[in-house]
Amino acid sequence: MLKEKFDLTGKIALVTGSTRGIGKAIGDALEEYGAKVIRHNTKVCDLSDPAAIEAFFAKLEAEGSLPDILVANASVQEKIPWTEFPMDEARREVQVNFLATLRMFQLCHPKMKAQKWGRLIVVGSVNERRPHPDMCVYAATKSAQENLVRGIARQVAAEGITVNNLCPGVFYTDRNKDCLADPVYGPKVTAAIPMHDYAMPEDAAGTALLLASDAGRYITGATIMIDGGLSIPG
Numbered sequence: 001m002l003k004e005k006f007d008l009t010g011k012i013a014l015v016t017g018s019t020r021g022i023g024k025a026i027g028d029a030l031e032e033y034g035a036k037v038i039r040h041n042t043k044v045c046d047l048s049d050p051a052a053i054e055a056f057f058a059k060l061e062a063e064g065s066l067p068d069i070l071v072a073n074a075s076v077q078e079k080i081p082w083t084e085f086p087m088d089e090a091r092r093e094v095q096v097n098f099l100a101t102l103r104m105f106q107l108c109h110p111k112m113k114a115q116k117w118g119r120l121i122v123v124g125s126v127n128e129r130r131p132h133p134d135m136c137v138y139a140a141t142k143s144a145q146e147n148l149v150r151g152i153a154r155q156v157a158a159e160g161i162t163v164n165n166l167c168p169g170v171f172y173t174d175r176n177k178d179c180l181a182d183p184v185y186g187p188k189v190t191a192a193i194p195m196h197d198y199a200m201p202e203d204a205a206g207t208a209l210l211l212a213s214d215a216g217r218y219i220t221g222a223t224i225m226i227d228g229g230l231s232i233p234g
């Protein structure tokens with residue numbers, strides 16, 4: 001039965017940044033389909049602090065809660081022209097949006113490999129295809145993450161582990177709800193989207209469930225855009 005392939009009973013999923021926005025919607029979906037979801041935010045483990053990541057994963061290992069499914073969703077971004085972009089902020093974005101993903105997956109991989117089953121889903125961005133002029137650093141960290149996905153996916157495919165990049169377009173979440181509510185800027189944003197509408201966090205949940213479950217077992221190294229057509233060139 002196809003629906004059984006979506007069942008995540010017995011799986012542990014860590015979804016970073018899952019107390020609100022897209023991460024919450026993904027966490028809710030994985031939970032609805034049976035996974036034990038570890039909810040995470042800055043208070044649980046600030047991903048800008050490498051030592052905090054080590055301590056968080058040591059705790060998960062001690063509790064027997066290392067994830068079978070890792071969704072690297074949390075990210076940071078600042079809108080600042082590249083000419084003035086502070087290097088400390090650039091380093092923070094590289095750490096949270098790229099290095100944290102690499103380190104967390106290194107820490108999950110031995111368990112996934114030993115059990116011949118695992119999932120890494122990174123949350124990218126339409127900025128990989130259309131960099132916002134004032135978010136060049138953020139866009140570059142997401143592109144680095146996409147490249148990492150392809151590099152790692154090939155190497156772990158025979159271990160029963162899939163690695164994919166789920167790419168949102170414009171979603172109505174805390175980070176951009178003020179822009180979308182702006183009477184001048186908001187309509188300009190939606191006019192540029194072929195569907196002429198922005199997404200809600202739940203719009204990412206079905207794709208995440210597919211990639212996390214056995215229903216998506218043959219998908220790896222992929223970038224899946226969830227953007228209403230925004231990344232289509234032309």
Ligand SMILES: NC(=O)c1ccc[n+]([C@@H]2O[C@H](COP(=O)([O-])OP(=O)(O)OC[C@H]3O[C@@H](n4cnc5c(N)ncnc54)[C@H](OP(=O)(O)O)[C@@H]3O)[C@@H](O)[C@H]2O)c1
Nearest residue numbers: 017019021022041042046047073074075125168170171173
């Ligand atoms: N929204 C969009 O339109 C859009 C478009 C393209 C891509 N994306 C990507 O989709 C993902 C989710 O975006 P979102 O809009 O749903 O995010 P959001 O509403 O801003 O929520 C961010 C989540 O990440 C956590 N977080 C932020 N910085 C963190 C840190 N240093 N350490 C640990 N956790 C941290 C937050 O925790 P706290 O609650 O503690 O702050 C929160 O749970 C991100 O990777 C983003 O780049 C979003």
